[in-house]
Amino acid sequence: MNETSDCRKLVLILGDQLSPDMSSLRHADQKRDRVLMVEVMEEATYVRHHKKKIAFLFSAMRHFEQELRIAGWSVDYVRLDASGNTGSFKGEVKRAVARLNPEGILLTEPGEWRVLEGMQSWQEDLGLPVEILSDQRFMCSPAEFRAWATGRKQLRMETFYQDMRRKTGLLMDGENPVGGKWNFDKENRKPARSDLFMPSPKRVRPDKVTREVLDLVENRFADHFGSLEPFWFAVTKQDAEAAFEGFLEASLENFGTYQDAMLEGEKFLYHAVISAYLNAGLLDALTLCRQVETAYREGKAPLNAAEGFIRQILGWREYVRGIYWLKMPAYASENALEARRHLPDFYWTGKTRMKCVAEAVTQTIEEAYAHHIQRLMVTGNFALLAGVDPSEVHEWYLMVYADAYEWVELPNTIGMSQFADGGLLASKPYISSGNYINKMSDYCRSCSYEVSRKTGEGACPFNALYWHFLDRNEPHLRNNPRLGQPYATWRKMAPEKQDQYRSTAEAILNRLDQREEL
Numbered sequence: 103m104n105e106t107s108d109c110r111k112l113v114l115i116l117g118d119q120l121s122p123d124m125s126s127l128r129h130a131d132q133k134r135d136r137v138l139m140v141e142v143m144e145e146a147t148y149v150r151h152h153k154k155k156i157a158f159l160f161s162a163m164r165h166f167e168q169e170l171r172i173a174g175w176s177v178d179y180v181r182l183d184a185s186g187n188t189g190s191f192k193g194e195v196k197r198a199v200a201r202l203n204p205e206g207i208l209l210t211e212p213g214e215w216r217v218l219e220g221m222q223s224w225q226e227d228l229g230l231p232v233e234i235l236s237d238q239r240f241m242c243s244p245a246e247f248r249a250w251a252t253g254r255k256q257l258r259m260e261t262f263y264q265d266m267r268r269k270t271g272l273l274m275d276g277e278n279p280v281g282g283k284w285n286f287d288k289e290n291r292k293p294a295r296s297d298l299f300m301p302s303p304k305r306v307r308p309d310k311v312t313r314e315v316l317d318l319v320e321n322r323f324a325d326h327f328g329s330l331e332p333f334w335f336a337v338t339k340q341d342a343e344a345a346f347e348g349f350l351e352a353s354l355e356n357f358g359t360y361q362d363a364m365l366e367g368e369k370f371l372y373h374a375v376i377s378a379y380l381n382a383g384l385l386d387a388l389t390l391c392r393q394v395e396t397a398y399r400e401g402k403a404p405l406n407a408a409e410g411f412i413r414q415i416l417g418w419r420e421y422v423r424g425i426y427w428l429k430m431p432a433y434a435s436e437n438a439l440e441a442r443r444h445l446p447d448f449y450w451t452g453k454t455r456m457k458c459v460a461e462a463v464t465q466t467i468e469e470a471y472a473h474h475i476q477r478l479m480v481t482g483n484f485a486l487l488a489g490v491d492p493s494e495v496h497e498w499y500l501m502v503y504a505d506a507y508e509w510v511e512l513p514n515t516i517g518m519s520q521f522a523d524g525g526l527l528a529s530k531p532y533i534s535s536g537n538y539i540n541k542m543s544d545y546c547r548s549c550s551y552e553v554s555r556k557t558g559e560g561a562c563p564f565n566a567l568y569w570h571f572l573d574r575n576e577p578h579l580r581n582n583p584r585l586g587q588p589y590a591t592w593r594k595m596a597p598e599k600q601d602q603y604r605s606t607a608e609a610i611l612n613r614l615d616q617r618e619e620l
């Protein structure tokens with residue numbers, strides 16, 4: 103097909119749909135249809151994404167374009183700096199329609215409600231049929247999730263996960279879970295030690311295509327959050343698969359045991375560091391789970407590791423997507439605890455004397471990555487204890503991580519981390535005092551605050567904020583059965599002690615409000 107001839111269908115591939123198995127490509131005719139891929143300013147800036155995230159996606163898109171061409175597809179690829187680029191999906195589809203005169207538009211559903219909403223008017227505005235197919239990279243469709251959720255009093259991940267195990271047959275012995283239990287999380291809570299062998303994720307040297315993208319991002323997005331270099335992400339399916347193979351060989355064995363651990367200077371521990379690849383389409387979720395199951399069945403990984411890993415993908419990842427499509431658009435503005443404080447400046451700079459927060463934010467600036475416990479029990483925990491507005495917290499998480507897309511980030515932030523949905527997703531708020539962080543990490547040893555001091559100058563801020571959170575949110579939380587124990591402890595506490603906690607916490611919150619150093 104030459105550049106100007108009419109095509110039958112225009113197949114729009116979005117930036118996080120970089121898989122040859124996309125339903126849109128499977129339904130297209132390579133000889134008569136034409137693929138459209140666009141780099142648009144609107145998507146790169148609707149929140150000011152981390153520079154590494156933009157570079158990863160543009161480079162992965164450009165590499166995918168090459169793969170499609172080699173596979174025989176005709177591709178129209180619009181670069182960010184191409185002349186006439188309108189900067190939006192709709193504008194670029196309009197231009198392509200004028201250029202190519204297609205009979206219709208075909209695409210796989212986008213991952214975000216906002217984008218899907220924007221597409222609702224396309225058919226009418228463009229005067230062409232727009233066919234939106236379901237995204238078959240997921241093991242549970244939004245419709246299946248809705249059916250699962252209908253009539254249930256509680257939408258707990260654990261029940262959903264067990265049903266998904268049955269559905270896929272992953273880690274099943276007939277009707278029963280392998281090992282006789284669905285969940286081995288109790289074995290997965292060991293703190294790590296700095297003398298353990300620590301693998302590191304596979305690093306890929308930027309090729310010419312990536313270097314061009316890095317220059318583009320440096321020029322056009324200089325004021326966005328985060329460091330652009332060193333850039334070592336995989337940007338092709340082949341390299342992403344090699345990165346996962348590296349994880350299977352070096353890290354899976356210890357993945358479960360040290361899943362919740364944190365160590366100073368160790369950014370990745372035994373985590374897979376594949377979420378950015380998986381969410382963009384470079385890796386396939388079910389294939390990863392099968393590979394992990396095989397590793398277990400071949401005796402290369404213990405069950406607590408294999409089950410723990412599969413639960414994250416088959417359970418949590420599918421579940422949060424289900425919640426997202428079930429509850430949007432209202433979910434984005436949930437604020438059950440009526441938290442109104444602004445996000446502290448140190449979320450952008452990492453400049454705080456709290457070692458745990460400084461570590462998590464600094465590595466986020468450097469790598470566009472922090473592992474789950476850093477997100478949940480350090481930055482998330484602090485924001486929740488301090489009463490930060492969940493929509494500001496949500497925007498931060500969406501902006502700063504290379505793996506962040508609203509369908510996965512929003513339920514993790516609003517539901518799991520900030521309890522802003524009032525307990526739809528989590529059965530209790532994920533809060534802790536400094537004790538938990540001290541148990542799971544070595545951060546407290548080199549912190550300017552003392553974790554064992556509960557109140558007054560120099561006390562770990564998490565300690566007083568923890569009790570202040572429970573105290574001020576008592577009207578919302580007093581009937582939560584999982585908080586019975588801490589509320590009983592609070593009620594038994596001497597009034598003078600309670601007042602010390604209150605005044606220490608209020609001094610901390612006041613410093614946050616005055617934007618003073620913490």
Ligand SMILES: Cc1cc2nc3c(=O)[nH]c(=O)nc-3n(C[C@H](O)[C@H](O)[C@H](O)COP(=O)(O)OP(=O)(O)OC[C@H]3O[C@@H](n4cnc5c(N)ncnc54)[C@H](O)[C@@H]3O)c2cc1C
Pocket residue numbers: 372373374375376377378380381411414415418419420422472473474475477478482499500503505506507510511512514515518519
């Ligand atoms: C506040 C908050 C925000 C988050 N935002 C995102 C996000 O924007 N994008 C994202 O992919 N994950 C998000 N997560 C989930 C999780 O932290 C990341 O998936 C994980 O840290 C990615 O690193 P990894 O690949 O090394 O994961 P590993 O720890 O090695 O886990 C393996 C895989 O399991 C999946 N997974 C694990 N936990 C979750 C979860 N809770 N929800 C969905 N998938 C999960 C991921 O695909 C991950 O790659 C968030 C968690 C919290 C608490």
Ligand code: SF4
Pocket residue numbers: 455456457458459535536537539540545546549550551552553562563564
């Ligand atoms: S003492 Fe408190 S603030 Fe410091 S690292 Fe430990 S938990 Fe974090």
